[in-house]
Amino acid sequence: MKILFLANRVPYPPFRGDKLKIFNLAKRLSARHELHLLTFAQTQEDLGYKAELEKIFTEVHFVYMPKWRSAIHSLAGLWSSKPLQVLYFQSAEMKRQVNALIDKHHYDAVHVQHLRMSPYLSQRKDVPRILDLPDAFSLYWKRRKLVKRGVLISMFENIEMGRVAMYEEIIKSYNLSLVCSEEDLQYLKEARHADNLRLLPNGVDMETFSPHDHDYSHNHTILFTGNMDYAPNVDAVGYFTESILPLIRAKCPQVQFVIAGQRPVPKVKALANEYITVTGFVEDLAETYNSASVVVAPLRFGAGTQNKVLEAMAMGVPVVCSNIGFGGLGIKSGFGAIMQTEPEAFANSVIDLLESERLRRRVGEEGIKVIRSKFDWDIIAKRLEGYFFEIGIGR
Numbered sequence: 001m002k003i004l005f006l007a008n009r010v011p012y013p014p015f016r017g018d019k020l021k022i023f024n025l026a027k028r029l030s031a032r033h034e035l036h037l038l039t040f041a042q043t044q045e046d047l048g049y050k051a052e053l054e055k056i057f058t059e060v061h062f063v064y065m066p067k068w069r070s071a072i073h074s075l076a077g078l079w080s081s082k083p084l085q086v087l088y089f090q091s092a093e094m095k096r097q098v099n100a101l102i103d104k105h106h107y108d109a110v111h112v113q114h115l116r117m118s119p120y121l122s123q124r125k126d127v128p129r130i131l132d133l134p135d136a137f138s139l140y141w142k143r144r145k146l147v148k149r150g151v152l153i154s155m156f157e158n159i160e161m162g163r164v165a166m167y168e169e170i171i172k173s174y175n176l177s178l179v180c181s182e183e184d185l186q187y188l189k190e191a192r193h194a195d196n197l198r199l200l201p202n203g204v205d206m207e208t209f210s211p212h213d214h215d216y217s218h219n220h221t222i223l224f225t226g227n228m229d230y231a232p233n234v235d236a237v238g239y240f241t242e243s244i245l246p247l248i249r250a251k252c253p254q255v256q257f258v259i260a261g262q263r264p265v266p267k268v269k270a271l272a273n274e275y276i277t278v279t280g281f282v283e284d285l286a287e288t289y290n291s292a293s294v295v296v297a298p299l300r301f302g303a304g305t306q307n308k309v310l311e312a313m314a315m316g317v318p319v320v321c322s323n324i325g326f327g328g329l330g331i332k333s334g335f336g337a338i339m340q341t342e343p344e345a346f347a348n349s350v351i352d353l354l355e356s357e358r359l360r361r362r363v364g365e366e367g368i369k370v371i372r373s374k375f376d377w378d379i380i381a382k383r384l385e386g387y388f389f390e391i392g393i394g395r
Contacts (some may be wrong), residue, residue: 181328
């Protein structure tokens with residue numbers, strides 16, 4: 001098949017989030033299909049990754065739109081009914097290139113990444129289209145509203161939540177719309193009455209995040225990973241250090257908390273002290289996981305599944321997480337990840353793991369089994385391939 005991937009950001013380097021997903025799926029599908037890429041480039045550095053992307057994609061096309069121009073689009077649309085994140089990626093040049101490439105190549109299918117890019121193909125009924133959502137955005141905003149904010153921020157969030165809820169109807173204009181967790185799928189079925197929804201989980205590169213004879217004997221390092229300018233992550237580490245970590249340190253005073261992730265905002269950097277380390281960008285994330293005794297993911301809002309949880313489980317490191325994303329794992333608590341929603345219960349589960357090498361090993365080894373059976377990118381890429389055949393065959 002000849003497939004066009006339409007991405008909101010350059011999927012390289014494949015460190016986190018949406019870049020990670022597109023890169024790993026395309027890397028595997030390129031062995032059997034001809035893939036083309038059209039994506040926004042936001043920096044000159046992005047434009048420099050073309051050679052790397054051409055190792056996977058037969059053709060790579062960029063639309064250069066710096067962040068300042070995107071910000072102007074958002075400001076100009078304050079009185080629009082569209083969500084600001086959709087306006088942020090609004091571009092006449094992108095629309096022109098999308099239509100030009102489709103008319104030229106007559107693709108068997110188009111993969112559209114993110115609600116942000118959904119307007120560009122919503123009306124092209126002449127080509128089979130898949131919309132791939134990282135999560136149910138209206139569920140994300142619904143949960144975000146539960147965390148107390150300032151008055152102005154709350155007003156903005158209420159407006160954006162309403163816009164997203166209305167705009168999300170666009171998912172029904174695609175042949176298939178994909179979400180990464182069963183929880184998100186069921187939510188969108190009920191909220192949008194959509195019958196074109198399918199499941200495509202996030203995955204793990206088992207070559208990068210594979211068990212390296214993890215040392216279960218140490219019990220002094222708690223780890224949190226993620227992009228540290230992402231609102232759910234910023235909130236999570238603040239909540240953890242304020243409400244959970246003191247309870248843990250009362251029983252385990254030797255413990256160190258490591259916050260590892262690129263672009264930490266000032267609010268995160270300010271958390272650093274003699275027992276909290278903020279690393280910034282980490283070159284070898286697998287080694288960072290391997291040095292941890294327990295990985296925590298105390299997110300209070302968000303949707304989808306969490307890469308930090310999947311990667312830690314793949315490495316055999318025990319995880320304690322909140323309910324955000326846990327439903328998408330399809331496991332019982334304790335089989336790779338322990339789910340807790342209250343600060344004291346969360347702290348107690350971390351303490352139990354820190355105090356028992358046997359428990360750390362059991363939970364960690366169960367996690368490896370789960371990832372190998374359900375979340376290897378090879379398995380997920382084959383599922384996406386099946387969806388392409390489902391909508392593309394018989395044209």
